[in-house]
Amino acid sequence: DAGIxxxxxxxxxxxGRQVTLMCHQTWSHSYMFWYRQDLGHGLRLIYYSAAADIxxxxxxxxxxxxxxxxxxxxxxxxxxxxxxxxSVYFCASSDSEIRAFFGQGTRLTVV
Amino acid sequence: QQPVQSPQAVILREGEDAVINCSSSKALxxxxxxxxxxxxxxxxxxxxxxxxxxxxxxKISASFNEKKQQSSLYLTASQLSYSGTYFCGTLTLEYGNxxxxxxxxxxxxxx
Numbered sequence: 001d002a003g004i005x006x007x008x009x010x011x012x013x014x015x016g017r018q019v020t021l022m023c024h025q026t027w028s029h030s031y032m033f034w035y036r037q038d039l040g041h042g043l044r045l046i047y048y049s050a051a052a053d054i055x056x057x058x059x060x061x062x063x064x065x066x067x068x069x070x071x072x073x074x075x076x077x078x079x080x081x082x083x084x085x086x087s088v089y090f091c092a093s094s095d096s097e098i099r100a101f102f103g104q105g106t107r108l109t110v111v
Numbered sequence: 112q113q114p115v116q117s118p119q120a121v122i123l124r125e126g127e128d129a130v131i132n133c134s135s136s137k138a139l140x141x142x143x144x145x146x147x148x149x150x151x152x153x154x155x156x157x158x159x160x161x162x163x164x165x166x167x168x169x170k171i172s173a174s175f176n177e178k179k180q181q182s183s184l185y186l187t188a189s190q191l192s193y194s195g196t197y198f199c200g201t202l203t204l205e206y207g208n209x210x211x212x213x214x215x216x217x218x219x220x221x222x
Contacts, residue, residue, distance in 0.1 A: 031208060042113070042198060042214035043153070050208055059112055059211065090152060098143065098202060098210055102152035 003027075006091050006103035013110055019078045021106050023091030029101075031094040032074040034058070034066065036087040037105075043090065049074055081110045112137070114201045116213035123189050123220050131184040131216045133199030142175050142182040143200035143210065146193075153198060156184075189220045 004025040013019050025032065034046040035058075045058030047066040055066050063085060065077045074093075078085055088107050092100040114135045121129055133142060141160045145153040159175035159182060170187040186193055196215045202208065 033210060035212070040214065042116075043200075043212040044113075045209065045211055048209060056209070058209065092210075094210070097158060098141070098208060099155050099158060100143070100145075100153075100200070100210060101155065104152050 004091065004093050004101055004103045006089075006106050009104065009106060011106060011108045013081050013108070015082060015110055016080050019081050019108065021076045021078075021089055021091075021108070023074045023076070023103060025072055025074075025093040025101075027093060027095075027101075028071055029093035029095055030071070031096075031098060031100075032068065033092045033094070033100065034064075034074070034076045035090045035092065036060065036085075037090060038087050046076065046089075078108075081108075083110050086110045112203075112206070112209075112211050114142075114199055114211065114213040116197075116199055116216050118216060119214070120217040121219070123218070125191060125220055125222055126188050127220075129186045129189060129218060131186075131197050131199075131218070133182045133184070133201070133213055135180040135201050135203065137180065137201070137203040137205055139175075139177060139180050140202045140204050142173070143202075144173055144182075144184050145198045145200065145212075146195045147198065147215075148195045186218070189218075191220050191222060194218055194220045 035043040091103045094100040144156040147153040
C-alpha cells in the first residue's frame with residue numbers, strides 16, 4: 001500500500017544506548033522530515049532532506065544523526081539516548097509543494 | 112524560527128466561529144495548516160502561497176498577509192469534528208524547504 005510508515009511504533013530504551021527509528025515512504029517524494037513532538041513545543045524539526053544524499057539540520061539536531069541513501073528511506077539515529085529525548089517522533093514526506101504527509105509516529109521512552 | 116500561534120487554546124460551542132493566528136519574524140514563501148487529533152498524526156488542511164490569496168475548505172478557510180508575515184485560519188460554524196490541535200507551518204524565503212511549525216492551538220468544540 002502507498003503511504004509512509006514508521007517503525008517501531010513504541011520503543012523503550014536505556015540512557016546511553018543507540019536507537020534507530022525507521023521511516024519508509026512509497027510515493028517517491030523528494031522531501032522528507034523528522035520532527036519531535038513535546039507538550040508545549042508543538043512539532044520541532046530535527047532534520048530534513050531534499051533528496052537522496054542531501055540532508056540538513058533543523059531546529060533541534062543535537063544528539064541525532066540521519067542518512068538518506070535511498071529516496072524512500074530516512075532513518076533517524078539517536079547516537080547515545082538521553083532522557084530529554086523521550087518524545088513522540090514523526091516522520092513526514094512531501095511533494096514539491098511541501099504538502100507534508102505524516103507517519104503514525106514513534107513513541108520513544110528513554111529510561 | 113518557529114512561527115508564533117495564538118491563541119494557545121480555545122473552547123467553543125458547536126456553531127460558533129473561531130480564528131487562529133500565525134505570525135513569523137521571517138519573510139514567508141508559504142503558510143501551511145494542519146490539524147492533529149489526539150493520538151493521531153497531523154493531517155494537511157491547506158497551503159497558502161506568497162501572493163495573499165485566501166483559500167477555503169468547506170467551512171474552514173485561511174488568509175495570508177505576506178506584508179505582515181501573518182496568516183489566519185477561520186473556522187466557521189464549528190462542528191464537534193473540528194476539535195484537535197491546529198498547527199501552522201511556514202516556509203521562509205531565507206531557509207527554503209525547511210518546514211517549521213508553530214507550537215499549536217488546541218481547539219475544543221463542545222456540544
